[in-house]
Amino acid sequence: MPLTRDSAMNTAKVLSEALPYLQRFVGKTIVVKYGGNAMIDENLKNSFARDMVMLKLVGINPIVVHGGGPQIGELLEKLNIESRFVNGMRVTTSETMDVVEMVLGGLVNKDIVNLINQNGGNAIGLTGKDGQLLHARKLHVTQKSPELEKPEIIDIGHVGEVSHINTSLLNMLTNSDFIPVIAPIGVDAEGHSYNINADLVAGKVAEVLQAEKLILLTNIAGLMDKEGKILTGLTTQQVDELIEDGTIYGGMLPKIQCALDAVHGGVNSAHIIDGRVAHSTLLELFTDEGVGTLITNRRR
Ligand SMILES: Nc1ncnc2c1ncn2[C@@H]1O[C@H](COP(=O)(O)OP(=O)(O)O)[C@@H](O)[C@H]1O
């Protein structure tokens, strides 16, 4: 559709206004956790892929870490395998692990790689096993309950946390103009697979690369209080209180924890943003529009 003069002027204005942001972020690494609706809706999928291609083209290094919880859930259901979560983590038996690896490392990862490449990018898909990218160890979760005096340690199976990241592999790929697309599957020294929450992987990748930003795309407008108001600029203590009183629960727990860990570990800022909004990554990076929850070290 041909642009009218007004909308052409507007496009030029928007591009010009992006200049200071481009100058600030060029050469920097931005880790994007891709998940939620942005990974299901065809239009949103496409706009996400275009955003990644655009970032790379203007000299920013995007690294994508993807989730796929709903896609895993769908296949488990078809296979009649029961699934449940503890503290936002999927209890993972050996049988479940096989499904997780098939879905995340196969269908989901290749779909994203393909979409970025179709939009003119140069994406390469990896699980934590490729090039031993993500070393993992078993994650032990604790759960508090009013009936118990001290928190209970729960075994949730083949669920891991990141113990080491092969940064030279990531640097090699980004320096060769690839966009790495990482599926959150880890491996230990004995070659066992681990299912790792994608937010935790994204946070760790951002930390070890000392990324400029960690952007967590999700299905909600941001971290909210009990009245649904978006919370931003929180301190660690405020977050702890919100967890204690039940305002933060389920899938938001690993998200907020990894955002805090990342900024404590040297990432400039972490953002929990609404992946239901098209081009939300560009909005976050190149405009003054704050979309969602910002977590930085500055207020601490
Ligand atoms: N305080 C909170 N603010 C916003 N969402 C919350 C909060 N506490 C729990 N949640 C839940 O966390 C969900 C986001 O986590 P999750 O579904 O795992 O996202 P993703 O698939 O993007 O990783 C929200 O949809 C919401 O149901």
Ligand SMILES: CC(=O)N[C@@H](CCC(=O)OP(=O)(O)O)C(=O)O
């Ligand atoms: C241990 C654990 O819970 N792993 C996740 C991995 C995928 C993921 O994190 O997907 P989302 O980001 O879409 O939730 C799972 O099995 O669902």
